[in-house]
Amino acid sequence: xxxxxxxxxxxxxxxxxxxxxxxxxxxxxxxxxxxxxxxxxxxxxxxxxxxxxxxxxxxxxxxxxxxxxxxxxxxxxxxxxxxxxxxxxxxxxxxxxxxxxxxxxxxxxxxxxxxxxxxxxxxxxxxxxxxxxxxxxxxxxxxxxxxxxxxxxxxxxxxxxxxxxxxxxxxxxxxxxxxxxxxxxxxxxxxxxxxxxxxxxxxxxxxxxxx
Numbered sequence: 373x374x375x376x377x378x379x380x381x382x383x384x385x386x387x388x389x390x391x392x393x394x395x396x397x398x399x400x401x402x403x404x405x406x407x408x409x410x411x412x413x414x415x416x417x418x419x420x421x422x423x424x425x426x427x428x429x430x431x432x433x434x435x436x437x438x439x440x441x442x443x444x445x446x447x448x449x450x451x452x453x454x455x456x457x458x459x460x461x462x463x464x465x466x467x468x469x470x471x472x473x474x475x476x477x478x479x480x481x482x483x484x485x486x487x488x489x490x491x492x493x494x495x496x497x498x499x500x501x502x503x504x505x506x507x508x509x510x511x512x513x514x515x516x517x518x519x520x521x522x523x524x525x526x527x528x529x530x531x532x533x534x535x536x537x538x539x540x541x542x543x544x545x546x547x548x549x550x551x552x553x554x555x556x557x558x559x560x561x562x563x564x565x566x567x568x569x570x571x572x573x574x575x576x577x578x579x580x581x582x583x
Contacts, residue, residue, distance in 0.1 A: 376425045378437040378444075381405075381415040396462070403464035405438065405447060410468060415440065422461050426452065430514050433479050438466060446509065448477060469509050476543065478502040479513050483556065485521035492525045494558035503531070503555075504543040511539035518555060528557035 381403065384391070392402045399419045406412040415438070425431050431449060438445045451465035469475050480502045489496055503516055518534055530552045531542050544551040 405466045407468035489520040489523040499554040507540040
């Protein structure tokens with residue numbers, strides 16, 4: 373995994389749409405590195421290495437190392453443009469990080485024991501697949517685990533119910549209680565809802581006769 377999160381890069385001076393097109397024809401990916409109050413740097417990476425790395429979930433949430441002309445720079449991926457229908461990465465945006473400065477990132481959610489929750493007959497609905505977090509680079513989790521083993525029918529888990537790793541905080545929860553967003557819920561099956569409605573209908577029809 374460490375090898376996949378380390379990419380070789382070269383500084384490029386040939387800029388513009390035409391230059392980017394030429395790079396892509398040569399199986400290379402144009403990119404830019406910015407952040408930490410330093411000047412942006414235009415880069416070139418090998419497409420085959422980028423394509424392999426971006427298939428890993430950790431590529432989007434973990435600290436990456438760019439070896440830029442032999443000098444290692446730690447960063448996070450902030451944006452990636454893909455071709456609309458070809459398996460081609462068109463452009464990458466990297467953001468420099470400092471070990472002493474907090475970073476904002478999106479950590480993917482791993483739902484565990486979903487089969488256990490489903491045995492209650494509930495339809496499990498995921499309201500989010502990743503959580504916006506803040507932490508120091510060393511504390512960046514590869515993912516955040518949400519255990520559904522105790523999820524009951526009709527129950528909804530919110531951000532406040534999630535156990536965050538040490539040093540990691542939720543960006544939404546930091547805004548106040550009104551931002552305690554739903555993460556996952558166990559909904560009653562549609563068939564059960566329809567049955568309840570059918571039972572309620574005769575009762576409503578009988579009400580006038582009772583008068």
